[in-house]
Amino acid sequence: MRVFSTETHTTKxxxxxxxxxxIDVSATVSTILEQVNTQGDSALxxxxxxxxxxxxxxxxxxxxxxxxxxxxxxxxxxRVIQQAKENILAFHKKQVREGFVxxxxxxxxxxxxxxxxxxxxVYVPGGTAAYPSTVLMDVLPAKIAGVEKIVMVTPxxxxxxxxxxxLAAAKIAGVDEIYKIGGAQAIAALAYGTETIPRVxxxxxxxxxxxxxxxxxxxxxxxxxxxxxPSDVLIVADEQANPQWVAxxxxxxxxxxxxxxxxxxTTSQRIVTEVQTALSEQLEELPRQAIAQxxxxxxxxxxxxxxxxxxxxxxxxxxxxxxxxxVEKPFDLLGKVKNAGSVFLGNYTPEALGxxxxxxxxxxxxxxxxxxxxxxxxxxxxxxxxxxxxxxAALSEVTEDVALFAQSEGLDGHARSMTxxxxxxxxxxx
Amino acid sequence: MRVFSTETHTTKxxxxxxxxxxIDVSATVSTILEQVNTQGDSALxxxxxxxxxxxxxxxxxxxxxxxxxxxxxxxxxxRVIQQAKENILAFHKKQVREGFVxxxxxxxxxxxxxxxxxxxxVYVPGGTAAYPSTVLMDVLPAKIAGVEKIVMVTPxxxxxxxxxxxLAAAKIAGVDEIYKIGGAQAIAALAYGTETIPRVxxxxxxxxxxxxxxxxxxxxxxxxxxxxxPSDVLIVADEQANPQWVAxxxxxxxxxxxxxxxxxxTTSQRIVTEVQTALSEQLEELPRQAIAQxxxxxxxxxxxxxxxxxxxxxxxxxxxxxxxxxVEKPFDLLGKVKNAGSVFLGNYTPEALGxxxxxxxxxxxxxxxxxxxxxxxxxxxxxxxxxxxxxxAALSEVTEDVALFAQSEGLDGHARSMTxxxxxxxxxxx
Numbered sequence: 001m002r003v004f005s006t007e008t009h010t011t012k013x014x015x016x017x018x019x020x021x022x023i024d025v026s027a028t029v030s031t032i033l034e035q036v037n038t039q040g041d042s043a044l045x046x047x048x049x050x051x052x053x054x055x056x057x058x059x060x061x062x063x064x065x066x067x068x069x070x071x072x073x074x075x076x077x078x079r080v081i082q083q084a085k086e087n088i089l090a091f092h093k094k095q096v097r098e099g100f101v102x103x104x105x106x107x108x109x110x111x112x113x114x115x116x117x118x119x120x121x122v123y124v125p126g127g128t129a130a131y132p133s134t135v136l137m138d139v140l141p142a143k144i145a146g147v148e149k150i151v152m153v154t155p156x157x158x159x160x161x162x163x164x165x166x167l168a169a170a171k172i173a174g175v176d177e178i179y180k181i182g183g184a185q186a187i188a189a190l191a192y193g194t195e196t197i198p199r200v201x202x203x204x205x206x207x208x209x210x211x212x213x214x215x216x217x218x219x220x221x222x223x224x225x226x227x228x229x230p231s232d233v234l235i236v237a238d239e240q241a242n243p244q245w246v247a248x249x250x251x252x253x254x255x256x257x258x259x260x261x262x263x264x265x266t267t268s269q270r271i272v273t274e275v276q277t278a279l280s281e282q283l284e285e286l287p288r289q290a291i292a293q294x295x296x297x298x299x300x301x302x303x304x305x306x307x308x309x310x311x312x313x314x315x316x317x318x319x320x321x322x323x324x325x326x327v328e329k330p331f332d333l334l335g336k337v338k339n340a341g342s343v344f345l346g347n348y349t350p351e352a353l354g355x356x357x358x359x360x361x362x363x364x365x366x367x368x369x370x371x372x373x374x375x376x377x378x379x380x381x382x383x384x385x386x387x388x389x390x391x392x393a394a395l396s397e398v399t400e401d402v403a404l405f406a407q408s409e410g411l412d413g414h415a416r417s418m419t420x421x422x423x424x425x426x427x428x429x430x
Numbered sequence: 431m432r433v434f435s436t437e438t439h440t441t442k443x444x445x446x447x448x449x450x451x452x453i454d455v456s457a458t459v460s461t462i463l464e465q466v467n468t469q470g471d472s473a474l475x476x477x478x479x480x481x482x483x484x485x486x487x488x489x490x491x492x493x494x495x496x497x498x499x500x501x502x503x504x505x506x507x508x509r510v511i512q513q514a515k516e517n518i519l520a521f522h523k524k525q526v527r528e529g530f531v532x533x534x535x536x537x538x539x540x541x542x543x544x545x546x547x548x549x550x551x552v553y554v555p556g557g558t559a560a561y562p563s564t565v566l567m568d569v570l571p572a573k574i575a576g577v578e579k580i581v582m583v584t585p586x587x588x589x590x591x592x593x594x595x596x597l598a599a600a601k602i603a604g605v606d607e608i609y610k611i612g613g614a615q616a617i618a619a620l621a622y623g624t625e626t627i628p629r630v631x632x633x634x635x636x637x638x639x640x641x642x643x644x645x646x647x648x649x650x651x652x653x654x655x656x657x658x659x660p661s662d663v664l665i666v667a668d669e670q671a672n673p674q675w676v677a678x679x680x681x682x683x684x685x686x687x688x689x690x691x692x693x694x695x696t697t698s699q700r701i702v703t704e705v706q707t708a709l710s711e712q713l714e715e716l717p718r719q720a721i722a723q724x725x726x727x728x729x730x731x732x733x734x735x736x737x738x739x740x741x742x743x744x745x746x747x748x749x750x751x752x753x754x755x756x757v758e759k760p761f762d763l764l765g766k767v768k769n770a771g772s773v774f775l776g777n778y779t780p781e782a783l784g785x786x787x788x789x790x791x792x793x794x795x796x797x798x799x800x801x802x803x804x805x806x807x808x809x810x811x812x813x814x815x816x817x818x819x820x821x822x823a824a825l826s827e828v829t830e831d832v833a834l835f836a837q838s839e840g841l842d843g844h845a846r847s848m849t850x851x852x853x854x855x856x857x858x859x860x
Contacts, residue, residue, distance in 0.1 A: 076834060077834060077835070077838050079831075080831045080832075080834055080835050081835065083831065084835065090532070091532070091540060094530045094532065094542070095530075095542065097527060100524045100525075102520070102521070102524065108788075109775070110521060110788060110789055110790060112524070112525065112790075112805075112807075113764075115768060117801075117802055118768070118801070128840060131839050132838070132839065133835065133839065165838060165839075201801050201802040202802050216649075216650075219646075219649075220646075220656075220657050220799070222802065223799075223802040223803065226650075227650050244850060245847070245850055245851055248843070248846050248847040248850045249847050251843045251846070251847070252841070252843040252844045252846070252847040254843070255841060255842070255843035255844070256841075282846070285846075286842065286843055286846075287840075287842045288840075288841075288842065288843060292843060330819065331819070334543075334817060337815065338545060338548070339815075340815050341815065341816070342815065342816045342817065342818065343815060343816070343817040343818070344817075344818055344819075345539070345817060345818065345819035346819055346820075347851075348820050348821060348822045348824070348825040348851060349818055349819055349820045349825070350847040350848060350851065351847070352832060352836055352844040352845070352847045352848050353818065353820060353825070353828070353832055353848070354816075354818050355836075355844060356832050356835045356836060356844075357828060357831065357832045357835065358538075358540060358818050358820070359540055359818075360540060360542070360816035360817075360818055361816065369650070369653075370813070370815070371547075371548070371631050371813075372547055372631040372632050372652065372653040372813055373653065373813060374813045374814035374815070375542075375814060375815070375816050377542075377814060379809070379814075383800070383801075383802055383803060383804045384804035384805060384807060384809075385767065385769075385770050385771065385772065385773060385800070385804070385805070386771070386772045386773070386784075386790035386791065386805050387764060387772065387773040387774075387775060387790075388772065388773070388774055388775065388779055388783065388784050388788050388789075388790055389760065389761070389774075389775035389776055389779055390776075390778050390779045390783060390788070391778060392778045394778070395778040395779070395783070398783070398787060401509075401510045401513065401787065402510075402782060402783060402786050402787045404506060404507060404510055405507070405510050405511070405514065405563065405786045405787065406782055406785075406786060408507050408562070408595060409561050409562065409563065409595075410558060410717075410718075411682070411685060411686075411718075412685075412716065412717045412718065413678070413681045413682040413684070413685035413716055413718060413722060414682045414685070414782040414785060414786075415782070416678050416681070416682070416712070416715075416716070417675070417678040417679050417681070417682040417780040417781070417782045418780060418782050418783070420674060420675055420678045421675055421777075421778060421780065
């Protein structure tokens with residue numbers, strides 16, 4: 001792990017980050033999108049055969065397959081998934097908002113309504129990155145928002161199957177339809193609709209470069225969530241932090257992916273040293289050692305700072321996806337956090353608690369985008385619509401003013417649409 | 431204006447829409463973005479010379495220029511702009527939301543904070559499409575959100591100037607910095623920052639195809655609002671509607687742009703006939719006749735329906751930017767509206783009232799995207815950040831469950847970050 005110090009390194013040196021390589025797959029993805037758009041289901045079967053080497057007999061996952069998935073999961077795990085669901089629902093229900101209205105005595109009514117999206121697509125990656133926890137995190141806020149149709153897509157294994165835990169999580173979360181289709185072709189199906197797969201209003205969920213590129217390309221014809229990059233954590237630790245726990249949390253991040261980034265910012269030289277030792281020790285015992293080690297060596301950083309104010313300044317510059325405050329008085333620092341997807345306060349709040357269980361969403365802005373993006377929430381599954389009503393009396397008071405404004409912009413037709421309503425005494429519709 | 435009837439046309443025929451032509455300017459835009467990213471200000475001067483044929487002496491609009499702009503506007507217009515500002519502020523203040531927190535007796539605290547974006551860029555197009563009303567609509571929600579730095583960019587005229595009304599609106603709305611730069615180069619400057627122009631967190635505002643393409647390309651490195659397409663209105667009119675007023679409102683939409691779309695959906699054959707006559711008459715007197723006429727002829731539609739239920743079904747399918755309900759009991763229909771940016775209720779609420787003055791935002795989802803997008807609002811200028819705290823007692827109760835969930839996903843490092851905290855009796859940090 002590279003070690004920096006604000007005494008001896010510039011902020012620029014400290015912040016420098018290897019950007020994740022993005023190969024340009026837009027030509028391939030563009031062809032796939034077009035193919036699905038024009039040929040529908042038949043393109044989906046063909047692409048799944050060509051790309052995933054699977055000959056599907058049906059796109060949709062059957063009720064039997066889902067039931068079989070459910071019953072192959074241990075009761076203990078089902079109970080935990082169920083409890084996680086309850087916690088996630090409880091947290092996200094607090095995000096629900098009401099519309100508003102304002103009225104006045106002149107006969108003026110205006111307001112804003114909040115309406116659920118009609119249909120949402122959830123992409124779930126295949127292989128080892130198929131996480132039932134992500135199914136819960138992506139689906140449950142949509143359920144709370146009142147989305148009527150939630151469609152899940154996920155690539156099949158070479159045997160044409162979907163992991164049991166994914167099916168179980170989908171069933172528990174309340175997914176309405178599941179399809180065995182992945183990659184850019186799945187995004188195309190959700191964006192355009194096919195004979196079998198319904199067109200949706202928004203597509204959420206992480207995926208590989210083909211999925212991300214496809215999402216970016218269909219953005220505007222359909223809404224998308226953020227484009228997820230490699231995951232990251234920044235841990236701020238003071239003298240009282242436990243180096244073993246800090247190391248464990250850094251490794252939990254690093255085991256995701258060689259591109260994942262684990263950063264420690266500490267005021268304590270002792271922590272710098274002891275965390276490095278703990279990392280070496282714990283790495284030995286980690287099943288995903290190879291991945292974690294490469295992530296730590298390539299992207300990991302330990303930054304020694306003068307004080308916690310400096311630590312927070314750095315954290316705000318980096319805008320981490322996850323920010324752990326392993327300090328004596330974590331709540332003292334919360335108000336200083338400007339840019340972070342999710343904040344974990346104190347020694348007993350490891351990120352994993354939030355990844356799986358506590359309630360806040362784990363779909364969070366990565367690669368410094370916490371500067372402007374937010375955790376996935378109920379807000380992502382609703383839209384707003386404003387409304388306006390003026391009585392004749394209310395309109396007559398402002399007609400000239402609005403007409404003047406419109407004329408100043410050279411839009412006489414706009415002005416005329418105001419004044420014409422005051423001209424015609426035979427037509428009194430008040 | 432083409433006339434359809436649900437008696438004799440299929441929904442598909444009725445809904446068919448000429449999609450707006452999108453020329454592919456991505457290669458040009460890509461080059462411009464790269465140029466500004468690497469060469470900063472000097473690229474901005476060069477590109478403005480090459481593209482806008484203006485040799486600027488400074489990028490930033492001076493205080494003197496802004497004052498001169500203010501004093502060249504009539505007092506009457508200033509008063510109206512000021513009143514519009516008050517109305518817009520009053521409406522948008524109702525969108526402000528608070529964070530939340532939940533606690534429990536085991537020592538568990540979690541919540542969500544709402545934080546303003548630090549810096550926002552507002553693009554204002556040049557030429558005849560430079561609308562002071564849009565400055566108000568794009569800037570004021572950001573002010574309410576608490577954005578500290580609002581930067582406006584707009585292309586200079588060949589004399590190197592910015593329209594007085596734009597400068598006045600910017601001053602009244604509270605823009606912090608104004609720069610004479612337009613096109614893709616302006617978007618690049620806001621996305622990457624230059625020596626003079628600060629990098630922002632989000633770029634809003636309409637623009638031509640170069641601007642829209644640049645926004646799409648920088649999306650992710652910076653947030654953007656929706657990509658605005660041609661404006662549209664859908665008017666639902668029953669027997670009691672005033673054909674002259676309906677025609678005036680259709681023309682107000684049509685005068686924007688030949689690509690603008692004005693649609694009338696009515697239950698009354700009389701309205702169909704009389705609106706057509708009124709359109710012809712009113713077109714004669716319209717200064718922007720040529721534009722409006724082409725828009726009406728190419729994109730305009732009159733659709734005769736059996737009843738209001740059918741009218742609303744069509745409206746929801748079309749998902750208009752503006753929906754006028756020129757019917758006897760407009761509030762009866764409001765709850766049936768699923769997809770519309772902004773709804774104008776009754777005979778005395780022309781769209782122009784909302785475009786300029788009443789309070790709701792006029793930056794609205796176009797081209798059917800009201801299915802999933804919302805009017806610009808205070809929400810667009812804040813981000814959310816969640817936080818989580820568990821006491822030792824609270825953590826100990828769930829450690830095994832969370833570890834089990836993590837292990838089921840093959841993430842032992844995550845599981846270990848939970849269990850390690852229960853292992854070490856010497857380190858009691860509770």
